[in-house]
Amino acid sequence: MPPSTKFGPVPANCVVTGGSGFVGQRLVEMLVERGASRVVSFDIAPKPADALTGAAGAKVEYVQGDIRDRDTVFGVCEGADCVWHIAAAVGPYHPEALYEQVNYEGTLHVIAACRHHGCRKIVMSSSPSTRFDGSDVDGLTEAQMPTLPQASYLQEYAKTKAMGEMAMAEACDPPALLTCSVAPHQVYGPRDNLFMPNLLEAAGTGRLRVFGHGMYKICFSHVDNYCHGLILGEAALYEGSPALGQFYIVTDGDTHPFAEGYAYFWKAIDEVIVGVGFGSLWDKFKLPAWFMMAVAYACAALQWLTGVRLKLNPFAVRMLTMHRWFNIDKATKDLGYEPIIPFEQGWRDTTTWFRENWLPSFNKRAGLRGLSKQTQNKIDLQAEEGGQAAKKTD
Secondary structure (H helix, E strand, O other), X not given: OOOOOOOOOOOOEEEEEOOOOHHHHHHHHHHHHOOOOEEEEEEOOOOOOOOOOXXXXXXXXXXXXXXXXXXXXXXXXXXXXXXXXXXXXXXXOOOHHHHHXXXXXXXXXXXXXXXXXXXXXXXXXXXXXXXXXOOOEEEEOHHHOOOOOOOOOOOHHHHHHHHHHHHHHHHOEOOOEEEEEEEOOOEEOOOOOOHHHHHHHHHHOOOOOOEOOOOOEEOOEEHHHHHHHHHHHHHOOOOOOOOOOOEEEOOOHHHOOOOOOOEEHHHHHHHHHHHOOOOOHHHOOOEOHHHHHHHHHHHHHHHHHHOOOEOOOHHHHHHOOOOEEEOOHHHHHHHOOOOOOOHHHHHHHHHHHHHHHHHHHOOOOOOOEXXXXXXXXXXXXXXXXXXXXXXHHO
């Protein structure tokens, strides 16, 4: 695979933590596509079944290990020109202690490893949820959102990602170490194993309904657009750059259906649901937001009492009944970011992928309990290996 000449150069030696995940795998591929000589993909999960092959695949080194194991992280980061730190415990489904161990302590391991080996650049994957306080985000810039640290967070994931991001910003120390954080919003695309599969599963089993009035503004981030933003983050790390220690949100921007740069969440989701062959949500009755929040709190109480992981929780209900879209001018100005995949194209391609790849194995008997098989396996693997990794870092 010849390197792409459409975009700027990338470092010769790259490290991607979380490299077997949805975003990490695509980032590894795009770094190779853009000319990287060596990419180390580090993840607790094994090498993806559909990993690169041939000459392109020969440039990727897969290392299976735990971000919580400091010694392993030090070994992985040796020789890197830049580390893209993507590894995270994502979503509300993990044991609570795991979030801090992975999202905060794991980030400290990456920072320490880069300092030790003289790697001068780290681009961290963060999340807009670090700034969510429960109020609508209606076209805000990064500067208009709450600052870190917040007095409280809507979920443990957001809290620990904020802790990691603050540590990354504090670590920025030119010229020795240059850092920034880049975040998507509602990332999607082919091979997504969390967001889209769980919504489609609920729709296919007939359990999903529109929450509230349904007309909630949102912006999405195609996985290629997000990885493009992460790569631009590295290019923006130089002495005197406005990006040093900063936080950026990158989305599909003004390629969304409306000129301001947003879509309507439930309308967009319904397009995919109908596109894979399920019935439209808009033909069914809507569930009042207050009612769904009451049910979510009941589910949270049940989960606390029984330990059974449930998909419905108060954070999820709030996210599905609020405006969530952003002004990305800061990323455009400082990083030179523009979406490379228009929303309508990305959404259409994603629908096709799920119809052809996900639908044939869809389990019509799935319910509120549990998660998609791939996601659950990764959670179980992290929990299983957590004890050994924690002992090594004591």
